[in-house]
Amino acid sequence: MWQARLGERRDLAGPISGSRRSIAVRPGFGISTSDVCYHENACNRHISDGDYLRLHYRLAGHAELEDNGRAAVPVEMGNISLLVNAADSIKSERIFADQSERSVTLICERDFASQMLEREASGLPGFVRDFLIGREQRFAFASLPIVPQLRTLVEDILDPPMGGKLAALMVEARAIELLCFTMQQLSDAPSSQAIRARDLQRVKDVCALLDDPEGRAMSIRDLCRAVAWNETQMTECFKQVTGTTISHYRQQVRMEEARRMLASSDASVTEIALTIGFEHPSNFAKAFKKTFGYAPSVGRPRKAHLN
DSSP states (O other): OOOOOTTEEEEOOOTEEEEEEEEEETEEEEEEEEEEEEESSSSEEEEOSEEEEEEEEEEEEOOOETTTTEEEEEEEETTTEEEEEOOEEEEEEETTTTEEEEEEEEEHHHHHHHHHHHTTGGSSSSHHHHHHOOOOOOEEEEEEEHHHHHHHHHHHHOOSOOHHHHOOOOHHHHHHHHHHHHHHHHHHHHHTSSSSSHHHHHHHHHHHHHHSHHHTTHHHHHHHHHOOOHHHHEEEEEEEEHHOOOHHHHHHEEEEHHHHHHOOOOOHHHHHHHHOOOOHHHHHHHHHHHHHSOOOGOOOOOOOOOO
């Protein structure tokens, strides 16, 4: 049973520095956050004490997962990892020295997930459906890219833009949003399991290019050349996997960059608009408000941490 206390935080020292936090959001639903640096190689072994669906959002750092000695699978930054942990299943996570991990993990007990996803279950990956109805009795794993809308929610959980009790309330709200939007993304692409591994990797490569300032300026034709892919196949597969178009993904990434600049720099709104590629600040202001619900002029949130 997930029993973490709201705001429970562990400050780490020695071979691992930084902090981890456990938060109970609702009965059967909690989250854990990590903002740590590994100074030595590490291997964390976990034996599940219940039946859980875990959604791991990794913004920084790499790791490898193993299930009872089977071949390791990579856990890459910029991806969502879906993990099914049946009771008593074992997984080992290997992390290498000098890795900085920034991540959020949503943890759903089977009963909570089954009740919440009952109507959407038909569109979810097969191993998740099997888990929800009690068929899946082993560790199972899959990954897909974190789209910008979800990245925004993960950033707010890791670093709430307000302090005190409002920060705790925001973290809970963002966790629920993150779960809902992720399940919607998965349910809207029922045939994603039929995508070839090579094409899935290509989608991840396109996302990586769009996440980079230089790659963000690339045209569709340039992207096709970079990943050696037909334009029609690329655009269709990209939407199937991410739930959004390349142009919308690109726009969301630009807005995320602007949001970070507002929070961490003294640059004016006009300077930020020009930096991310808008010729007219008024157009930028409209796009920013449409994305986040508030004007960039009031978008310099005070960074705070849950205590």
